[in-house]
Amino acid sequence: MGDRMVTRGHFFDFNIKYLFYVGLWPSNEAKRIEKIAYKIYEYQLHVLSLIFLVTTGIGTYKNHKDIIALLTNLDKTLVAYNFVFKVIVFVYKREELRKLIEQIVQSGDQITEDRKALMAKLVIVLTGISTVIITAFSCLALFEGEMTIDAWMPFDPMKSKMNLFAASQILAATFVVPCGYRAFAMLGIVCSLILYLRDQLVDLQNKIRDLRFATGNVEKLRDDFKLIVKKHVRLLGYSKVIEMIFKEYFFIQNMAVTAELCLNAMMVSVVGLEQKTLAASFLAFLSVALLNAYIYCYLGNELIVQSEGIAMAAYESSWILWPVDMQKDLLIVITAAQKPMKLSAGGMAVLSVQTYSQTLYNGYSIFAVLNDIVN
Template sequence: MALSVLDRFYLIDDGFFSFNLKYLFFVGLWPEKTLTRNQKFFYKIYELFIHCLTIIFLLLTGIGTYQHKDDLVVVFSNVDKCLVVYNFFFKTIIFLIKRNELRELLDEIELSGDEVTEERKKMMANYVMLLTGMTAAVVGAFSLLALFEGTMSIEAWLPFDPMESTMKLILSLQILAFCVFPGLCRAFAMQGLVCSMIMYLCDQLIHLQRQLRSLEYVMETEMVTRMKFKKIVRKHIRLMGYSMRMENIFKEYFLVQNLAVTVELCLNAVMITVVGVQQITLLITFFAYLIIALINAYIYCYLGNELIIQSQGIALAAYESTWTSWPVDLQKDLLMVIIAAQRPLKLSAGGMALLSIQTFSQALYNGYSIFAVLTDAVN
């Protein structure tokens, strides 16, 4: 029977994050340890080449924005579209700076002995492919719409006049797509790995809760019970260590994400007050990019919120165990677990805002408040 693309990835490497790491490898962000010296050299060139493509895109669009500085609508439209690329570019830089720390953490997780179901692995992979496909579809749709209308999807400087002929317009759109799409794939590869790591922590915490609830003390099997409880405590401590290291690695990454969403909301609020209803295509473009940004932000906040809930669930699971029949020394140890679980595992954006549903709701509320203030100012 023919194997799917995802199944082939699993056959190559059956680790927790095999698909995510392969995706990162293909977009030039994760050099494999098995590469030879010459392969590492060429891979480094490939990595720098994709960096250069993103920088070229930002330079071309930056010059194009400056050339239309007198047209406020064009300036805001360019900034709105370029903001996505700036967001991904800065997160890529942070990822590269923290890559060695992240590799060490992933190696520890792989060697931990924890289990992740095949369904979860496939869900992680499908999530990344869905995001990539959805964004490619949105970008492609607006590029085709711009081609149909005979305009540029985003104003950029090019060494020729794109409006001179249809062929040159198509060429300009292809050049911009070639420069920006590898950077977008990098962003989704990073997002897939980050989300997979959070889901891994949540799954292991749920597994710990089940183990605590099912732990029963019997005098005849006292040593077995003590060993099981000892393993539970050790795993809980290990997961807390993973969470703290993840927060340290990704706090700047999440800060850039939160700032980008805030700026996107503010920019869209301004554009709604500036752009007329007759420019419906432009408004749809703004809303499409805003929806993508909000979906990405919601996914991070939802997973961060789930991490908080499941880590706090350890305390409830410990209390719901059959601790009343345990020896006093085991009860004291269980009390320490409950106390430790009162401080939930969390991820933050630069140490300033927790990743949670409440933070996401606050961001939406702030965006609406800005829109209301700007509307009153214009009226």
């Protein structure tokens, strides 16, 4: 029953389906043979992603004496390592996430149709942009008679155009769905959870401001306020569970963006803008990485702002007319709201716009130090 509720007709529906199609969300209601088939499909995608890491790792090592080829390969494989490690964390925490989504769906909280559409559009647009970028550079590499990324193959890719095309297809098969699409499926469900919390906090603020005291409606005021407090406590619990589930996920994301920025700065300084194709590929992959990081940090910042807004909404309500006992309860709400909900990267950094700026600064600082050492 629980699995039916979290896979049909709710505001996580699109994200759950996306996760299912990329082998990250097995159904608890499926028949035994279907579960076995899905498990085989899931493990197959795991194996394909590992094949990509191993083959590109060997290809990178073979070019360790060519600094440009080495940096180019590292730039592209770093994206895959980021995605694969996040998949490992996601699979490990998947059942905890399933239980959380069941609780949210059963809570009866409402969300607008526009927000549901936004959740789907976000994932579709990012998936489309990444697919276009990967396809464009793969076609360009084929046109120039080069590998998209240096990787070990059981045959010589440069022997003929057919071999080169086959090698490109193998790389695509081991990266696009096993790494890329899985990453965007995870991004979709994470962003949907944060947007859900953000919208429910805004709804709470509006309900608190709308509380009105009158001589004949004291009991109704108490009941409405009690529901608001219960919902706030529930949202606080959801926030802590989300932080616990995704703290390692966000830590990997934060570290990957810092390394990506540092690596790209090094590559641009070494390669130079005269090699336009390489420079364009560096900037394209960097742009996607920075966009992903900004989405997480922006939503994390919104969560902080809107959770702190509960305190302001409580203060702006007509509390001065309320009974004394309710005023004391409202003070407790204000005190609790002053400690905002947050998402952390491994408990080391809070996801916010400020953290995003700090990540960019850290990446450039590391590059500057390495550049000074090299020079």
